[in-house]
Amino acid sequence: MCVLILHYHEIWLKGCNRNFFLQNLKRASKQALEGLHVKRTVWEDHRLLITFEDDNMAHHGIERLRKVPGVAYVAVAEQTNPDLDSIIDTGSRLMRTVEFHSFRVRARRSQKSLPFRSVDIGRQLGARIWTDATENGRKVKVDLSNAEATCYVDVTTSRALLYREKIPGMGGLPTGSAGKLTCLLSGGFDSAVAAYKVIKRGVRLSFVHFWGRAVEPGEGSSPVARKLVRTLTPYQGRSRFYLIPFDEIQREIVVAAPQDYRILLYRRMMLRIAERIAYREHSHGLVTGDSISQVASQTLKNMEAVGSVASLPIYRPVVGDDKQEILDLARHIGTYEISCEPFSDCCPMYLPKSPKIHSTAAELDNIEADLPIKDWVTKGLRAASKEVYEWRAGEVTLLKKHNHESSPPIRR
Structure with a gap:
C-alpha cells in the first residue's frame, strides 16, 4: 500500500504558535481530500501521511494538495519497516523500474535512536542500486549534485518511506492563518x-x-x-x-x-x-x-x-x-x-x-x-x-x- 507524504513549508520557522498553523493546514488538507476515500491520515514526525482505500486515488490527492497553501511538496512513497535490510530491499526494488545514468540516495532519520545512521543508508542502498544496474548491463554512476534519479528515504518513528520524486506544492502559509x-x-x-x-x-x-x-x-x-x-x-x-x-x-x-x-x-x-x-x-x-x-x-x-x-x-x-x-x-x-x-x-x-x-x-x-x-x-x-x-x-x-x-x- 502506497503512502502520500505531505511536507509543510514555512511552518518550520514558527515557534510556540506552530500548532495554530498546523491545525489550519490539517483543516485545509482534509477539505481538499474530500471524496477520495481516505483510509487514514496521521501526523508523524513533522509530516502528514495519508493512505487511501484505493491506491489509484493518490494521484488525485496530489493534484488537490498542490493547491493548498502551506504545502512544500507531496510524494507517493512505499513504506517498509525501519530497519536497514528492509530499506535496502525496498529501495532496490523502487529504483529497478526507472532508467538513469546517474543517481543518488537522500536519507533522513527522524528517530536518532536507530542503530544506523543516514550515511549508512546512503552508502549501502547506493551500493545495492549500483550492483543491480551493473548486473543488468547498465553503466551508472553516483552524482550527488545533479543526478538523473534520486531515491529519497525518510525514516520515522514507526516506518521507513521511500520515493523517487518530490512534487512541489504551493508553499506559503495555510489559508486563514494570516x-x-x-x-x-x-x-x-x-x-x-x-x-x-x-x-x-x-x-x-x-x-x-x-x-x-x-x-x-x-x-x-x-x-x-x-x-x-x-x-x-x-x-x-x-x-x-x-x-x-x-x-x-x-x-x-x-x-x-x-x-x-x-x-x-x-x-x-x-x-x-x-x-x-x-x-x-x-x-x-x-x-x-x-x-x-x-x-x-x-x-x-x-x-x-x-x-x-x-x-x-x-x-x-x-x-x-x-x-x-x-x-x-x-x-x-x-x-x-x-x-x-x-x-x-x-x-x-x-x-x-x-x-x-x-x-x-x-x-x-x-x-x-x-x-x-x-x-x-x-x-x-x-x-x-x-x-x-x-x-x-x-x-x-x-x-x-x-x-x-x-x-x-x-x-x-
Missing part, C-alpha cells in the same frame, strides 16, 4: 495574480468586482470575473464574491467632473465602496492589482492620491512586477486564458484622451467637494449582489446567491 483581506478584482491579469499572491501568504480573500455596460453583446466583465473567482477558490476553499454595477455612477462622474481626472475619481469611488464591504467581511485591508506606471492611474503620485480616501491599508502585491512576470504567474495558476477573453472593463469607459498622470490628494478632494460622494457609495452598495463559492470534493460549487444586499455594510 486573517482576511478584500480584493478589488477586474477581469484582467494583474488583480487575479495579486489575489493569488496574498492567498499564498495565508490570507482569506473576499472579492469585489465593478462592472459596466458591455460595449459588444457577450463582452460583459462579470462572467470573466466570476470565472476568475472560481479558479482562485480552490486555493482558499471558500470565496465571497460581490458584484457592483458601476456604469450609472460613472456617467454621473463624467457629467460632473473634469475629463482628465475621471479615471482617478472612478478608482476612488471603487475604493470607498470596496472598503465598506471589507468592513462587513471583517477584513484588515484591501488588495489591488496596481503595478507601478503600468497605466496612467498607477503612477506613484496617482496611487497615493487615489489611495488617500481609504482608512484601511491597501496592499499591492504586484506593484514591483513587470507585465511578463505577471503573465507567467497567471499561466501557472490557471487565470491567463480567462483574462484573455474579450470583455468590457468599466475603468476605460469614457476614458479621456489625456488622463492626469501626476495628481495629488488635495486636487481630487477639491473636485469631489461638491459631488454627492456618500449618495454614490450608498447607491453602489444597495445595488450590490453577492455569490458564495466553495471547493469541495475537487469541485467548485455556488453555495449562495443574493441579488441585492439586504442592508448596507456596517461601519467602523
Whole structure:
C-alpha cells in the first residue's frame, strides 16, 4: 500500500504558535481530500501521511494538495519497516523500474535512536542500486549534485518511506492563518495574480468586482470575473464574491467632473465602496492589482492620491512586477486564458484622451467637494449582489446567491 507524504513549508520557522498553523493546514488538507476515500491520515514526525482505500486515488490527492497553501511538496512513497535490510530491499526494488545514468540516495532519520545512521543508508542502498544496474548491463554512476534519479528515504518513528520524486506544492502559509483581506478584482491579469499572491501568504480573500455596460453583446466583465473567482477558490476553499454595477455612477462622474481626472475619481469611488464591504467581511485591508506606471492611474503620485480616501491599508502585491512576470504567474495558476477573453472593463469607459498622470490628494478632494460622494457609495452598495463559492470534493460549487444586499455594510 502506497503512502502520500505531505511536507509543510514555512511552518518550520514558527515557534510556540506552530500548532495554530498546523491545525489550519490539517483543516485545509482534509477539505481538499474530500471524496477520495481516505483510509487514514496521521501526523508523524513533522509530516502528514495519508493512505487511501484505493491506491489509484493518490494521484488525485496530489493534484488537490498542490493547491493548498502551506504545502512544500507531496510524494507517493512505499513504506517498509525501519530497519536497514528492509530499506535496502525496498529501495532496490523502487529504483529497478526507472532508467538513469546517474543517481543518488537522500536519507533522513527522524528517530536518532536507530542503530544506523543516514550515511549508512546512503552508502549501502547506493551500493545495492549500483550492483543491480551493473548486473543488468547498465553503466551508472553516483552524482550527488545533479543526478538523473534520486531515491529519497525518510525514516520515522514507526516506518521507513521511500520515493523517487518530490512534487512541489504551493508553499506559503495555510489559508486563514494570516486573517482576511478584500480584493478589488477586474477581469484582467494583474488583480487575479495579486489575489493569488496574498492567498499564498495565508490570507482569506473576499472579492469585489465593478462592472459596466458591455460595449459588444457577450463582452460583459462579470462572467470573466466570476470565472476568475472560481479558479482562485480552490486555493482558499471558500470565496465571497460581490458584484457592483458601476456604469450609472460613472456617467454621473463624467457629467460632473473634469475629463482628465475621471479615471482617478472612478478608482476612488471603487475604493470607498470596496472598503465598506471589507468592513462587513471583517477584513484588515484591501488588495489591488496596481503595478507601478503600468497605466496612467498607477503612477506613484496617482496611487497615493487615489489611495488617500481609504482608512484601511491597501496592499499591492504586484506593484514591483513587470507585465511578463505577471503573465507567467497567471499561466501557472490557471487565470491567463480567462483574462484573455474579450470583455468590457468599466475603468476605460469614457476614458479621456489625456488622463492626469501626476495628481495629488488635495486636487481630487477639491473636485469631489461638491459631488454627492456618500449618495454614490450608498447607491453602489444597495445595488450590490453577492455569490458564495466553495471547493469541495475537487469541485467548485455556488453555495449562495443574493441579488441585492439586504442592508448596507456596517461601519467602523
